[in-house]
Amino acid sequence: MIxxxxxxxxSSCGSCVRICPSNALGLDTDGKPLIRDQAACQTCFMxxxxxxxxxxxxxxxxxxxxxxxxxxxxxxxxxxxxRRDSGWDEWAADPRYANQxxxxxxxxxxxxxxxxxxxxRTTGETDEKR
Amino acid sequence: xCAASSFYSAxxxxxxxxxxxxxxxxxxxxxxxxxxxxxxxxxxRVVLADxxxxxxxxxxxxxxxxxxxxxPEERRAAxxxxxxxxxxxxxxxxxxxxxxxTWRTLPTLTGYYDFPRNEQGVPQYRGLRGPEYMRGMxxxxxxSGVRILDQSPAMELLRNADGRLAGARGWQRxxxxxxxxxxxxxxxxxxxxxxxxxxxxxxxxxxxxxxxxVEAGAELSGMEFSSYYCIAPLDSTMTRSMVYTFxxxxxxxxxxxEIVPGPNFTNALARxxxxxxxxxxxxxxxxxxxAHLPYVQPNLLLPFARRGIDPYxxxxxxxxxxEGTIRGVGGxxxxxxxxxxxxxxxxxxxxxxxxEFVTGAMSGxxxxxxxxxxxxxxxxxxGAARYARGISFAxxxxxxxxxxxxxxxxxxxxxxxxxxxxxxxxxxxxxxxxKNLFRTASQLTRSLAxxxxxxxxxxxxxxxxxxxxxxxxxxxxxxxxxRWCYGAAQERRETRGLHQRTDAPTQRAEFDLHLRSxxxxxxxxxRDGLPAIAWPGxxxxxxxx
Numbered sequence: 217m218i219x220x221x222x223x224x225x226x227s228s229c230g231s232c233v234r235i236c237p238s239n240a241l242g243l244d245t246d247g248k249p250l251i252r253d254q255a256a257c258q259t260c261f262m263x264x265x266x267x268x269x270x271x272x273x274x275x276x277x278x279x280x281x282x283x284x285x286x287x288x289x290x291x292x293x294x295x296x297x298x299r300r301d302s303g304w305d306e307w308a309a310d311p312r313y314a315n316q317x318x319x320x321x322x323x324x325x326x327x328x329x330x331x332x333x334x335x336x337r338t339t340g341e342t343d344e345k346r
Numbered sequence: 347x348c349a350a351s352s353f354y355s356a357x358x359x360x361x362x363x364x365x366x367x368x369x370x371x372x373x374x375x376x377x378x379x380x381x382x383x384x385x386x387x388x389x390x391r392v393v394l395a396d397x398x399x400x401x402x403x404x405x406x407x408x409x410x411x412x413x414x415x416x417x418p419e420e421r422r423a424a425x426x427x428x429x430x431x432x433x434x435x436x437x438x439x440x441x442x443x444x445x446x447x448t449w450r451t452l453p454t455l456t457g458y459y460d461f462p463r464n465e466q467g468v469p470q471y472r473g474l475r476g477p478e479y480m481r482g483m484x485x486x487x488x489x490s491g492v493r494i495l496d497q498s499p500a501m502e503l504l505r506n507a508d509g510r511l512a513g514a515r516g517w518q519r520x521x522x523x524x525x526x527x528x529x530x531x532x533x534x535x536x537x538x539x540x541x542x543x544x545x546x547x548x549x550x551x552x553x554x555x556x557x558x559x560v561e562a563g564a565e566l567s568g569m570e571f572s573s574y575y576c577i578a579p580l581d582s583t584m585t586r587s588m589v590y591t592f593x594x595x596x597x598x599x600x601x602x603x604e605i606v607p608g609p610n611f612t613n614a615l616a617r618x619x620x621x622x623x624x625x626x627x628x629x630x631x632x633x634x635x636x637a638h639l640p641y642v643q644p645n646l647l648l649p650f651a652r653r654g655i656d657p658y659x660x661x662x663x664x665x666x667x668x669e670g671t672i673r674g675v676g677g678x679x680x681x682x683x684x685x686x687x688x689x690x691x692x693x694x695x696x697x698x699x700x701x702e703f704v705t706g707a708m709s710g711x712x713x714x715x716x717x718x719x720x721x722x723x724x725x726x727x728x729g730a731a732r733y734a735r736g737i738s739f740a741x742x743x744x745x746x747x748x749x750x751x752x753x754x755x756x757x758x759x760x761x762x763x764x765x766x767x768x769x770x771x772x773x774x775x776x777x778x779x780x781k782n783l784f785r786t787a788s789q790l791t792r793s794l795a796x797x798x799x800x801x802x803x804x805x806x807x808x809x810x811x812x813x814x815x816x817x818x819x820x821x822x823x824x825x826x827x828x829r830w831c832y833g834a835a836q837e838r839r840e841t842r843g844l845h846q847r848t849d850a851p852t853q854r855a856e857f858d859l860h861l862r863s864x865x866x867x868x869x870x871x872x873r874d875g876l877p878a879i880a881w882p883g884x885x886x887x888x889x890x891x
Binding site for chain 1: 403462579589638
C-alpha cells in the first residue's frame with residue numbers, strides 16, 4: 217500500500233491524487249498529497265508511474281501497513297524505478313528502457329518448452345496471458 | 347425511488363453536474379474507451395464516466411494484454427481449437443468477428459501507442475503494455491471528442507416518464523457533488539467482479555454495472571463460470587503470471603510439489619495451498635531472459651526488489667487471488683450483434699458482458715478477453731450511437747426516475763451498515779478455493795444462505811451514507827453478483843470448463859445449455875437451450891436433443 221510521500225521532492229502537480237483509481241489520496245493545505253485512506257489503496261503502483269518527481273513510495277504488501285525507514289527508502293534507488301523501467305518521461309528516448317513487452321509470447325513459449333519437448337505452440341491464445 | 351433533482355443535495359455538496367449526451371459510457375477501461383471512441387466516430391455526443399481515472403483504472407491499465415491476434419489464414423484452426431475447449435457453449439461466428447475486428451483495429455492505434463518492432467523490424471501489434479495502452483486510449487477518446495468524467499462512479503440508471511432508459515447518475519467523489527447525464531443509450535463497461543480480491547487493478551470492479559443493469563431489467567448469462575484464480579507472491583497484488591511458467595514449487599518442509607504450468611496448474615496449486623504454505627522459486631528463468639524482464643513487464647519484479655528477494659535464487663511464498671468473473675466468463679447477456687442487452691438502449695461490453703460467445707465454458711484468459719473487450723466495446727458504441735439517432739430530442743426532457751434500489755443512500759448521516767464486515771462475509775464465501783474453485787451442492791447451499799443473510803442485512807440497513815455514498819452501493823453489488831454466481835453454480839450439476847463440481851465431476855449432455863440469471867430480492871436461474879449454429883465440423887447438441 218502507499219506508505220511514503222516525500223514532500224520535499226513533490227512538485228505539487230496533483231497528478232497522483234487525480235489519477236489514483238481508488239481515490240486513496242487527498243491534498244493537504246499546502247497542495248501536496250496526503251494519504252487520505254490507506255486501506256483504499258489497491259497497491260497498483262500507478263501513482264508512482266504518474267509522479268515525475270518520484271516523490272511516492274508504495275510498499276508491495278497489500279494486506280498490512282508496514283513500518284519503513286524513510287531515509288533508507290530515499291537512498292535505496294527504488295524511488296522512480298517503475299517509471300524509469302517503463303521508459304516514461306525523461307527516460308523515453310533511452311534505449312535501455314525501450315518497451316520489450318512484445319517478447320511475452322516468446323517467453324511463454326520458452327517457459328513451456330523448458331518443461332516438455334512437445335510444448336504447445338503459441339497461437340496467441342495462451343490462457344494465462346496478461 | 348427519489349426524484350432526480352435531490353440526489354445527494356442534503357450532503358451540503360456543491361451544485362450537481364448535469365449533462366446531456368447521445369451515449370453515456372459507464373467505465374473507462376479497455377472496453378469502455380473503445381465504446382466511447384466508436385460512438386463518437388459514429389457522430390454521437392458521448393460522455394464517459396469512470397469510477398477512478400480513465401487511463402489508470404481497471405485491470406488492463408495495470409497489466410498488459412496480449413490480444414487474440416491471428417492472421418486470416420490461421421483463423422480457422424485457431425477457432426476450431428478454441429471451440430474444442432469451449433465445451434459446446436461458444437459460437438464460432440462471434441469468434442471470427444472478434445478476430446477480424448482485433449486484426450483491423452490494433453494497427454489503427456499507431457500514434458497513440460508506440461508499437462515496438464522486433465529484431466526483424468516488424469511492428470508488434472498483439473501485446474500492449476497496460477499503462478501505455480490505456481494512456482493512449484484516453485488520449486484517443488479525448489481527441490475523438492469524448493467528454494470524460496473521472497472519479498465519477500455511477501450509482502443508478504434512470505428512466506423517463508415513458509419508461510425508457512434515459513441515462514444515469516452518480517457521485518463525483520473528488521468534486522464531492524452529484525452528476526447526472528441524460529442519454530437515451532447507455533453502455534455498461536464496468537468490468538467483471540473479483541469480490542475485492544487482491545487481483546492487480548481490480549478494486550474498482552465491484553459489479554456495480556451488473557446490479558444497475560439488472561435493476562433496469564437486463565439479465566445475466568454464464569455466471570457459474572466465475573472461478574478463475576491467478577498466482578501472485580503472498581501479500582502482494584502482482585498477478586502477472588507469465589514468469590510462473592518457469593517456477594518450481596515447494597512445501598514448507600522444502601519438498602518439491604507436483605505443480606506444473608499448464609491446464610492443471612491452478613487446481614494443483616490450490617490443493618497444495620489448502621494443505622499449507624507453498625513456496626516458489628523462479629530458478630528456470632534463463633540468465634539472458636532475466637536481463638530483459640524489467641523492460642517486458644516493469645511492475646513484475648517490484649515486489650521482489652522492494653523486499654530484497656532474489657526470486658531466481660530465493661524461495662518466496664505464493665498465493666492465488668480470485669478473479670470471479672474478471673477472467674471468468676459470466677456477465678450481462680447481450681442479445682444482438684451490437685451487444686445490446688434485453689433492455690432497449692442498454693448495451694454491455696468487455697468483462698461486464700458474458701463472454702460465452704467467444705470462450706464458452708472456459709476462461710478466455712487475457713488474450714481472448716482483450717480481443718472481446720476491444721471488439722464488443724466498439725460494437726456497443728456503434729450500436730448505442732445508432733440507437734440514439736432514432737430518439738427524438740423531446741424525449742430528452744422531463745422527469746427522471748432513478749432505478750437504484752438496494753444500497754442506495756437515501757439520507758445524509760452516519761447511520762450506515764458496517765460495510766467492512768459485510769464485504770468480509772461475502773469474500774469468505776467467494777474467495778476460498780474449497781468453496782468457489784472446488785464446488786459442491788452442500789457448500790453452495792451454505793454459502794447462498796450466508797449471502798442471503800448479507801442481502802437481507804443490506805435491505806433493512808439504515809440508508810445513510812456516512813460521507814461516502816458509494817461504499818454501501820458497492821457492497822450491495824458484490825452481494826448481488828455473488829448470489830448470481832452461486833445460484834447458477836448450484837443449478838449446473840456437472841463439471842464443465844471453469845465450473846468444477848467435485849460432487850458431479852463429469853460433463854453431462856443434459857447440461858448442454860446456457861444458464862441465464864437475474865432477480866434482486868428473489869434471484870432466479872433459467873435454462874436456455876443452445877441455438878443451432880452452422881459451422882463445418884461443429885455440433886452443439888441441445889437444440890436437437
